[in-house]
Amino acid sequence: xxxxxxxxxxxxxxxxxxxxxxxxxxxxxxxxxxxxxxxxxxxxxxxxxxxxxxxxxxxxxxxxxxxxxxxxxxxxxxxxxxxxxxxxxxxxxxxxxxxxxxxxxxxxxxxxxxxxxxxxxxxxxxxxxxxxxxxxxxxxxxxxxxxxxxxxxxxxxxxxxxxxxxxxxxxxxxxxxxxxxxxxxxxxxxxxxxxxxxxxxxxxxxxxxxxxxxxxxxxxxxxxxxxxxxxxxxxxxxxxxxxxxxxxxxxxxxxxxxxxxxxxxxxxxxxxxxxxxxxxxxxxxxxxxxxxxxxxxxxxxxxxxxxxxxxxxxxxxxxxxxxxxxxxxxxxxxxxxxxxxxxxxxxxxxxxx
Numbered sequence: 001x002x003x004x005x006x007x008x009x010x011x012x013x014x015x016x017x018x019x020x021x022x023x024x025x026x027x028x029x030x031x032x033x034x035x036x037x038x039x040x041x042x043x044x045x046x047x048x049x050x051x052x053x054x055x056x057x058x059x060x061x062x063x064x065x066x067x068x069x070x071x072x073x074x075x076x077x078x079x080x081x082x083x084x085x086x087x088x089x090x091x092x093x094x095x096x097x098x099x100x101x102x103x104x105x106x107x108x109x110x111x112x113x114x115x116x117x118x119x120x121x122x123x124x125x126x127x128x129x130x131x132x133x134x135x136x137x138x139x140x141x142x143x144x145x146x147x148x149x150x151x152x153x154x155x156x157x158x159x160x161x162x163x164x165x166x167x168x169x170x171x172x173x174x175x176x177x178x179x180x181x182x183x184x185x186x187x188x189x190x191x192x193x194x195x196x197x198x199x200x201x202x203x204x205x206x207x208x209x210x211x212x213x214x215x216x217x218x219x220x221x222x223x224x225x226x227x228x229x230x231x232x233x234x235x236x237x238x239x240x241x242x243x244x245x246x247x248x249x250x251x252x253x254x255x256x257x258x259x260x261x262x263x264x265x266x267x268x269x270x271x272x273x274x275x276x277x278x279x280x281x282x283x284x285x286x287x288x289x290x291x292x293x294x295x296x297x298x299x300x301x302x303x304x305x306x307x308x309x310x311x312x313x314x315x316x317x318x319x320x321x322x323x324x325x326x327x328x329x330x331x332x333x334x335x336x337x338x339x340x341x342x343x344x345x346x347x348x349x350x351x352x353x
Contacts, residue, residue, distance in 0.1 A: 045146040045156055046112060046186045047119065057150055060182060061108045062121040068095050068203045070126075088325070090255035090279050094131070094175075094202040101198035103185060115142075115186045116193065121150050122201055127179035129204035133253055133288045137171040137196045139164065142188040147173045150180035157311065158184075166314050166332050171196075172253060172288030174311045175208050200288075202253045234300035245340040249292040250275065252285050259329070263341035271331035273315065277322050286315045286329055293336050310336045 073095055080089055101107075107120035124130055132147060139145070139162045146158030157174040164171055173183075187193040231237055232244040246261040259275030273291070280286050293310045314332030321327075 043156060043158055045148055045153065045158065045184050046115065046144065047117060047184055048153055057121065057153070057182065059108065060119050060121045061106060062123060063101065063106070065097065065122065065124040065201060065203065067125060068127075068205065070205050073205055088278055090257040091206075092255050093206040093208055094129070094204045094254050096200050096202045096253045099198055099201050102195070103193075104195065111189075112186065114189055116189055117184065117186045119182055119184045120198075121180060121182050123150070123180040124201065124203040125179055127203045128206065129175040129177045129208050130179065130181045131175045131202045131204070131251070131253060132173050132181070132183060132198050133200035134171040134173070135169065135197045135199040137165070137169050138194055140187070140191070140194055142191065143194060144186050145171070145173075146184045147176055148182055148184070149176050149178050150182050151178055153182070160313070164314055164333060166287050166316065168284060168287040170284060170287035172290050172313055174290050174313070175202075175204060175251060177208070200253055208256075231297065231300060233297050242340045243342050244296060245294065245338065246342040247295070248273070249295045250279060251290045251292065252280065252288060255279070260342050261335060261339055262344055269334065271335050272318065273329040273331055275327050275329060277320055277325045277327050280317075280327050280329070281320050281322070283317055286317050289313070289315050289329075291331065291335070293339060312336065
């Protein structure tokens with residue numbers, strides 16, 4: 001099956017849609033208006049909501065990570081870019097380091113109104129952003145994980161709950177701006193809690209949203225691919241506004257890439273996500289992947305491309321093929337509300353909106 005599609009990275013693009021739907025060759029794109037609530041009602045960490053938010057960050061156990069050699073990383077990036085002038089290489093934005101941080105052996109334990117809380121502060125000096133990945137993560141009822149900035153706690157992501165469990169017990173958390181973050185885990189009082197390990201910590205050395213790399217997009221060789229890139233904020237993007245809401249930026253703790261949500265002939269809400277083999281081809285990377293939705297620039301050709309930064313986490317590989325540079329993922333959690341499931345067409349005629 002051949003998928004005809006066009007995707008962008010910093011500049012949101014779109015998948016093709018078919019004019020008809022016959023269940024075999026064509027599938028019309030569809031809007032999903034179903035409201036999906038991922039996890040609990042509030043993304044404010046428990047420590048800031050309970051006990052009047054009086055749990056000071058200064059008393060949390062801090063782990064300072066070793067310095068990162070940025071010059072060496074940038075030299076490696078330059079070599080990779082030179083060796084791949086036609087693109088097809090995801091952009092590395094972070095150095096991912098192996099760790100073995102366990103709630104049972106380090107961190108700070110506290111008591112909330114009806115919960116037990118564990119927190120640890122992770123600092124990677126001079127990082128532009130940080131993120132973590134958890135292993136052996138099998139959350140139970142009532143258990144929650146948050147990650148947030150140690151300097152601006154309102155910059156947070158979560159809660160991550162049992163809904164985010166996957167077979168590999170891997171959980172990737174979104175990037176948090178700055179060089180110091182807090183990982184917070186709570187469980188109901190009287191329950192034993194679940195063991196997990198922070199097995200990877202990422203030090204961001206490039207701007208996560210690309211503003212400091214305006215001469216290149218998130219794939220090397222953007223100019224080489226200009227004919228198939230569409231900035232939906234420019235006149236050429238007129239007619240692709242729906243499909244733009246199917247595109248997400250992906251982050252695996254090291255690399256950023258892109259892909260799009262696609263429909264299926266059964267017309268279900270199964271969240272299949274089409275991306276490239278060179279973006280992800282291994283199950284452990286898919287399981288820890290974070291998806292950023294509604295990511296687009298504020299104006300045509302603009303450099304402010306943060307979008308609304310709605311994220312979801314986790315996926316598994318449905319199929320992958322190196323020869324066609326294709327990977328089809330199935331996401332663990334539903335995508336956010338108002339996404340678009342792009343249609344597909346396996347014919348050979350050029351795509352149109």
